[in-house]
Amino acid sequence: MADVTNHVDKNGANPVAAPHERPVYFRGGGFRTEPRRFVGLAVFAILLIIWEVGSRTGVISELVLPAPSQAFAAFMELVNSGNLQKHVGASLQRLTIGFSAGSLLGLVVGTAIGLSSYARAGLSPLVSAIFPIPKIALLPLFIIWFGIGEGSKVATILFGCFFPTVIATYGGIDSVDRTLIRMGQSFGLSRWEIVRKIVLPAALPAILSGMRISASIAIILLVAAEMIGAEYGIGAYVLLAGNLMSTDQLIAGVAILSMLGLIVSWLITRAEKAFLGWRN
Amino acid sequence: MDLRVDGLSHWYSDLEVLRDINLTIPQGQIVCVIGPSGCGKSTLLRLLGGLEQPTQGQVTQVGEPPVGSLNPLTYVFQDFALLPWRSVEDNVSLVLERHNLSKAEKEDRISDVLTRTRLSDFRKAVPKQLSGGMKQRVAIARALSVNPAVLLMDEPLSALDSQTRELLMDDLIDLWTREQFTSCYITHNLAEAVRLGHKVVVLSRRPGVVREVVDIDIPLANRRMSDPRIAEIQQDLWDMMREEAQTADLELAP
Amino acid sequence: MSIFKMTRRVWLANLSAMTAGLMSLGMPTVAAAQDDVVLGALRFTSHGAGFVAYERGYFEEEGLNVKFEFFQAAQPIAVATASGDVDFGVTGVTGGLMNLAEKNALRIVAGVLHEKAGVDGMIVLASNKAYEEGLTSIDDMPGHSLAMTQVGSTFHYMTSRIADEKGWDIADIKLVPLQKVGSMVAALKSGQVDMMIMVPHIAKALAADGAAQQIGKLNDYVEYQISTMITSVENIENNPDVVKRFIRAYSKGIADMNAGLLDPNADPSEKEALTKILHKYVYTDQPYEKAAPSIQNGAMFLNEGAALNKTDVEKQMNWFVDSGLVDSDLTVDQLVDSTFVETN
Numbered sequence: 001m002a003d004v005t006n007h008v009d010k011n012g013a014n015p016v017a018a019p020h021e022r023p024v025y026f027r028g029g030g031f032r033t034e035p036r037r038f039v040g041l042a043v044f045a046i047l048l049i050i051w052e053v054g055s056r057t058g059v060i061s062e063l064v065l066p067a068p069s070q071a072f073a074a075f076m077e078l079v080n081s082g083n084l085q086k087h088v089g090a091s092l093q094r095l096t097i098g099f100s101a102g103s104l105l106g107l108v109v110g111t112a113i114g115l116s117s118y119a120r121a122g123l124s125p126l127v128s129a130i131f132p133i134p135k136i137a138l139l140p141l142f143i144i145w146f147g148i149g150e151g152s153k154v155a156t157i158l159f160g161c162f163f164p165t166v167i168a169t170y171g172g173i174d175s176v177d178r179t180l181i182r183m184g185q186s187f188g189l190s191r192w193e194i195v196r197k198i199v200l201p202a203a204l205p206a207i208l209s210g211m212r213i214s215a216s217i218a219i220i221l222l223v224a225a226e227m228i229g230a231e232y233g234i235g236a237y238v239l240l241a242g243n244l245m246s247t248d249q250l251i252a253g254v255a256i257l258s259m260l261g262l263i264v265s266w267l268i269t270r271a272e273k274a275f276l277g278w279r280n
Numbered sequence: 281m282d283l284r285v286d287g288l289s290h291w292y293s294d295l296e297v298l299r300d301i302n303l304t305i306p307q308g309q310i311v312c313v314i315g316p317s318g319c320g321k322s323t324l325l326r327l328l329g330g331l332e333q334p335t336q337g338q339v340t341q342v343g344e345p346p347v348g349s350l351n352p353l354t355y356v357f358q359d360f361a362l363l364p365w366r367s368v369e370d371n372v373s374l375v376l377e378r379h380n381l382s383k384a385e386k387e388d389r390i391s392d393v394l395t396r397t398r399l400s401d402f403r404k405a406v407p408k409q410l411s412g413g414m415k416q417r418v419a420i421a422r423a424l425s426v427n428p429a430v431l432l433m434d435e436p437l438s439a440l441d442s443q444t445r446e447l448l449m450d451d452l453i454d455l456w457t458r459e460q461f462t463s464c465y466i467t468h469n470l471a472e473a474v475r476l477g478h479k480v481v482v483l484s485r486r487p488g489v490v491r492e493v494v495d496i497d498i499p500l501a502n503r504r505m506s507d508p509r510i511a512e513i514q515q516d517l518w519d520m521m522r523e524e525a526q527t528a529d530l531e532l533a534p
Numbered sequence: 535m536s537i538f539k540m541t542r543r544v545w546l547a548n549l550s551a552m553t554a555g556l557m558s559l560g561m562p563t564v565a566a567a568q569d570d571v572v573l574g575a576l577r578f579t580s581h582g583a584g585f586v587a588y589e590r591g592y593f594e595e596e597g598l599n600v601k602f603e604f605f606q607a608a609q610p611i612a613v614a615t616a617s618g619d620v621d622f623g624v625t626g627v628t629g630g631l632m633n634l635a636e637k638n639a640l641r642i643v644a645g646v647l648h649e650k651a652g653v654d655g656m657i658v659l660a661s662n663k664a665y666e667e668g669l670t671s672i673d674d675m676p677g678h679s680l681a682m683t684q685v686g687s688t689f690h691y692m693t694s695r696i697a698d699e700k701g702w703d704i705a706d707i708k709l710v711p712l713q714k715v716g717s718m719v720a721a722l723k724s725g726q727v728d729m730m731i732m733v734p735h736i737a738k739a740l741a742a743d744g745a746a747q748q749i750g751k752l753n754d755y756v757e758y759q760i761s762t763m764i765t766s767v768e769n770i771e772n773n774p775d776v777v778k779r780f781i782r783a784y785s786k787g788i789a790d791m792n793a794g795l796l797d798p799n800a801d802p803s804e805k806e807a808l809t810k811i812l813h814k815y816v817y818t819d820q821p822y823e824k825a826a827p828s829i830q831n832g833a834m835f836l837n838e839g840a841a842l843n844k845t846d847v848e849k850q851m852n853w854f855v856d857s858g859l860v861d862s863d864l865t866v867d868q869l870v871d872s873t874f875v876e877t878n
Contacts, residue, residue, distance in 0.1 A: 063616060063639050140720040148710055148726045183361035186331060187375040187426065188351050197374060201365050228717065229681075229710040229727075239713065243609060243684045244859055245616075245633040278365040278406050 062247075071251035078252065083232075088256070090232040091222055094150065095260075098157025098225070099218045103211055106162045110169025114203070115195065124170070131163040136224045148229040156225035161214040168210020172203030205279070208272050215264045219257055234260070281343040281352065281429040281462070282306050283328060288337035289487075290323060296487040297323050300337075303481060303490065305430060307343070308460040310500075312473040315483030316521060316528035321466045322434055324488070328464055329353040329432045345429035350379050354428035358435040360415045362407045362422075369394070369403040372422045393421040396455070413444035417451070431463040437472060449475055453500050470521070474514045475503055482520050485528040492520060568599040569776050574611040574620035575602050575815075579735065579795075579832030580647055580761070581624055582812045587787030589811045596779035602815075608761070615640050615764050622780060626761045627850050629686030629859040636864040641770060641871040644763035644781050645842035646788070649753040653796060653835040656692060656752035656760075657737035663725035665747040672696065672750040676706035678728035681718040684711050686859040688760060691850060692731050695756040722746055735832035758850070759843040760834075770871055781840050781874050788836040795833040805830070844870055844877040 048068050054060040055067030062070075078084045112119035113127070135142075135156050146152035176199055184194040200207075226235030234256050241249035285303040289296070297320040305311045305328075315321050326332040328339055330353065345352035362371050372390050381389070394400045397417045407415055416436055423431055437445045449472065455461070456476075467473055473480045474496065482492040496503075496513060503510055575581045584602070587593055593600040603620050605611050611623035612631045616639035624646050625631060634640050649655045660669045660678075669678055675696070682689035690709065697704045710727050712718050715736070721727045723745050731752060732740070740746040763784065769777055794804040809826050816832070817825035837843075847870055854860040870877070 063634070063637050139714075140716050143712070143717055143720045143726060144724045148712070148721055177361075179357055179359060179361045180363065182331060183355070183357060186329060186351075186353075186355040189375070189378060193378055197377075198363065201363070204365075227713040229712055229721075231711075236711070240685050240711075243628075243630050244686050245613065245630040245637075246861075276365075278408060280408075 066248040066251055068251075070248040071255065074246070074248040075252040075255070078237075078249075083237075086232045087234050087237050090230070090236075091226070091234045091260075094153050094157060094225060094233065095218050095222060097150075098154045099161050099215060101154070102158040102161030102218075103165045103214060105158070106165025106210075106214070107169055107207065109162075110166040110207075111173065111195065111200070113166065114170035114173030115199070120170075127163060127166050131167070135159050135221060136227075139224065139228060143228060152228050153225040153230065153233075156228075157218045157221050160217045160221040164214040164217060165207070165210050168206050168213070169203060172206025172210070173199055175206065176202040205272075205276055208268060208276070212265065212268045215268065216261060219261050219264065222257070281341055281345050283353075283430050283462075283464070284340045284342050285328070286337055286340065288324075288327065288334050288339065290320070290327060290332075291335045298327075299487040299489045301488070301490055303493075305462060305464050307462050309478040310456065310461075310463045310465055310476050311479045311481060312465045312467060312477030313481045313483060314467055314470060314473050314517065314521065315488060316485050316525040317468060318528055318531070319483045319485050319524075320488035321468075321483060324483075325355075325432050325434050325464060325466050328430075329355055331355075341429070346427060349427045349429055351375070351426040352429035354423045354426055354431055356416075356419050356423050356431060356433040356436045359439055360407070360412075360419045362415055362418055364407050367404050367406050368399060368410075368418050368421075371407070371418055372425050375422055375426055389425050393425045396424060397421040397451075411444070412440045413448050416440065416448060420452075420455075429462060431461055433463055433465045435467055435469075436465075438467070438469065445472075452476060457501050470514050470517050471505070473517065474510050475505075476500065480513075480517060482517065485524045485531075491524075568594075568597055569773070569779075570599045570601070571621040571776060571780060572601050572603050572619070574605055574614050574623035574625075576605055576608060576611075576624075577816050577818075578733070579812060579816055579829050580733070580834050580836075582795075582808075582816070582833075583646070583784055583787035583791050583836055584624070585787070585815045586790050586808060586811055587783045589814070590787070590790070592783040592786040593780070596783045598776070598780060598783060600780075612640065612764060615766055618766060618768065621765060621769055621776075623764050624761055625764060626688040627691075627759060627847055628688060629854050631764065632851060632854055632860045632864055632869060635869045636861050638767050638868065640764050640766050642762040642842065642847060642869060643765050643770065643777060643871050644784070644840035644875045645759055645837035646763055646840065647761040648759050648835050648837050648843060649757050650835040651753045651757060653753065654734045654831070655834055656731050657734055657741075657748055658696075658729060658731050658750040658752060659722060659737055659740060659746040660729050660749045661722050661725045661727065661746055662744070664728035665749070669728055670747075670749055672755065673700070674749075675700075675729065676702050679708040679710050681710050681712050681721050681727040681730040683713055683715065683718065685709075686854065686857070689731050691853060692752055692756065692758075694853060695758065696752070699755045733832070734834065735828055738831050739828070759837075759846045762842065762847070763840060774873075778874055785838075785840045788838065788840060791833065792836055792838065795830060796835060839876060841876040841878070842870065842872065844872055 051060070051065070052068050055062070055065065055070075060067075078087070109119075109123060109127075113124050114120075138159075139152075139156070142152040142155055146155045180198050180202060181194060184198045189197070222233070223235035223238055226233040227239060230236035234253055238250060238253035238257070241247070241253055283305040285301050288298060288301040290298040301324065303311075313321050313324060323332065327334050330339075341352065363374065366374060369390050372393060373386065376386050376389060391400070394403060397420055399414070399417055399421055402410065402414065407418070410418065416439075420436075437448055440448065453476065465472075465476055477496060478500075480494045480496065481490055482494070483489070484491045494513065494517065498507070498509060505511070573584050575584055584600075588600055588602070603614070605614070608625040609628065609630055611620065611625045612628070612634055614620045615623045616634045616637075627642070631640075631642075635642070658672060664678060668674060680693055682693065684690070693707060693709065694704050697707065710721070712721055715732075718727075718730050718732075719736070719740065722730050722740075729749075737746075737748065741748045763781065765777055790808065794800050794808040809829050810822070812829050813822055813825050816829055820828075844866070848866045851860070851864065851866060851869055855862050855864065
């Protein structure tokens with residue numbers, strides 16, 4: 001505005017002169033994330049290259065961090081010895097059983113807390129009290145309760161998955177649009193029908209994102225679970241590598257765990273696409 | 281089947297919402313209920329269909345619902361209340377599933393209501409793909425599928441833009457002209473009330489009491505906004521409401 | 535030296551040297567500078583020689599200003615020594631230690647704890663359940679399960695040595711890695727595992743409580759070098775004199791411990807004096823009267839003069855290499871620096 005005024009002032013003798021023009025500059029945009037392919041991959045590759053070069057030139061001492069090539073060699077050793085399948089197989093079995101049982105139980109308890117005033121009053125403080133307990137601290141007790149076989153390993157993962165699922169489920173149920181429930185009631189749907197056909201599908205987005213978290217927790221707890229008398233398992237492999245200070249094997253094992261995490265995350269994304277397609 | 285309200289009062293703990301309402305919704309008529317916001321219109325509708333229990337008084341069904349009615353008192357909600365993960369036909373199917381209908385009968389009912397609401401081409405669409413007007417037509421189709429005795433409509437057009445509202449109003453008039461359904465229609469929009477109502481019930485501000493019941497005996501199909509009689513009724517209604525609305529507007533929310 | 539190789543302590547040392555240099559500009563020079571060293575230790579009687587050497591001023595006599603850094607387990611001591619966070623550590627001859635030595639991070643410089651027949655040492659325990667079912671002696675071990683901390687731990691090695699002595703196949707004993715001593719005890723008490731080998735002060739307490747049964751002593755079958763003194767290669771190369779003086783002082787502590795706690799004819803007043811010193815570090819949460827028996831139970835045979843059984847260390851190394859737990863490139867000279875103490 002000041003500009004315009006100046007313009008007129010300066011040209012006071014000639015008020016009909018063409019007013020100063022300029023285009024409105026663009027100030028929108030930004031803050032919108034768009035998919036950028038290969039950027040993630042490139043960052044990963046560049047880090048690996050820097051790491052490898054650092055190790056080769058001795059800038060990064062072998063004691064501090066083994067080279068990626070050494071970790072890869074350790075991984076290939078694992079593949080060639082045939083132990084990879086044994087380790088992955090044992091871990092996958094524990095993960096699958098622990099995660100499914102924990103999620104299922106969590107779903108049931110979470111639904112109960114979400115729908116029943118008594119369950120909410122009785123159980124939700126209990127959940128808040130037990131959730132933050134580090135499951136690793138309970139390992140000696142788990143040994144006594146569930147034995148040193150598969151029981152205590154599955155139980156560790158189960159406990160880890162149970163609580164986030166409970167919280168996600170009842171959080172999801174709490175945020176279900178009440179008019180949908182009232183609609184169900186107004187058409188005379190039974191309680192069970194309302195839960196099954198309205199409440200749970202509506203809470204599914206929250207439940208699935210809870211599962212994304214609990215699946216990661218399951219992988220984190222794998223190492224803890226396999227502290228107890230595990231002969232095979234990626235967690236056991238990582239622990240042994242750590243105890244023996246075989247850092248190359250340690251990195252290889254950790255890489256397997258993170259691959260596992262990527263696969264699980266991909267599976268859940270697939271599940272979200274399949275079940276939550278209606279959101280888009 | 282008529283629906284009759286006798287001496288109905290309602291409180292939310294200390295707050296009196298409705299006071300001594302007496303009202304009849306006769307078969308084959310649309311009764312519009314208007315009133316300033318917060319006067320308890322929606323509460324009245326929930327009480328009518330048994331979604332809430334009145335503190336005092338009662339609501340009575342007079343006579344038998346039509347043969348084949350699965351849910352005599354059926355609601356149409358302001359925000360449609362469609363399940364976003366179900367397609368159009370599955371949203372209708374939802375309210376039929378528990379009635380042990382044969383597959384063929386269920387299919388018949390679904391195709392019938394979708395034809396009546398001109399939605400047959402959109403059976404497989406999900407709510408997200410539909411416009412607001414279409415969504416409300418799906419909700420109306422769903423309500424019709426259970427063959428209701430009384431349609432309880434809670435501001436069904438207020439979530440729509442004005443053109444869609446006009447179109448849907450025409451649809452409702454067509455529908456009534458064909459099958460003379462019974463309805464209690466809640467709205468704050470006077471134009472809707474004078475277009476659709478055989479009777480218009482004016483509620484005062486909270487606690488809501490019946491201030492006036494206006495009968496409009498011009499056939500629904502013949503009502504035009506340009507008709508001076510319609511304009512006059514609307515003006516009368518507005519004169520009644522104006523003061524109530526102004527006062528209500530100045531009150532703090534409870 | 536690259537940044538990554540330069541450890542935190544080296545940084546600090548350089549920094550304090552610079553500061554000292556600056557400060558000394560305006561001050562008279564202080565004679566007989568003390569060398570600062572950090573000793574990584576566990577709060578066990580078996581680590582007591584270091585506490586005695588400190589309390590009785592043996593370190594000071596050697597011009598060493600010793601600070602203790604306490605750990606919950608032996609394994610991290612090796613890692614901390616490699617990283618330079620501690621200068622000296624007392625720890626078992628484990629696979630982890632060997633792999634760190636293979637990376638030229640640290641070496642064994644002296645012996646500390648040795649299993650020796652007739653002296654208190656590692657005890658083999660059976661669970662009550664297994665004991666009732668007939669596991670009453672070492673000879674019954676095959677076919678039973680045994681709890682240990684980890685694959686490649688000293689417990690693992692001890693078991694294989696017993697199997698060797700007896701001519702069993704180690705595969706006949708089911709080894710159960712449970713990571714922590716607490717978990718091992720829990721598993722044995724509840725009968726989830728049949729056996730474990732345990733340090734005397736814990737084993738004796740379990741047996742006395744009736745929570746488990748003693749079925750034998752390790753040193754009746756195997757005599758071997760359990761734990762050793764380690765230091766970083768950097769210390770060996772740059773401060774061999776400090777290492778020498780440290781071991782000399784530590785040996786005096788060892789001599790006191792062996793004479794005062796293990797010798798059956800020990801002077802009772804000396805025994806009490808040593809126990810009191812140890813009580814400052816071990817079982818500090820218990821009153822002296824209660825702690826004293828536990829402290830004395832924990833005494834094990836220490837290598838006189840910190841002498842090292844290099845032959846046995848090599849034997850242990852070969853076992854780890856043969857089991858595929860340690861890189862086969864490792865040589866005994868990489869693992870042991872025998873210039874500081876007498877070896878055999």
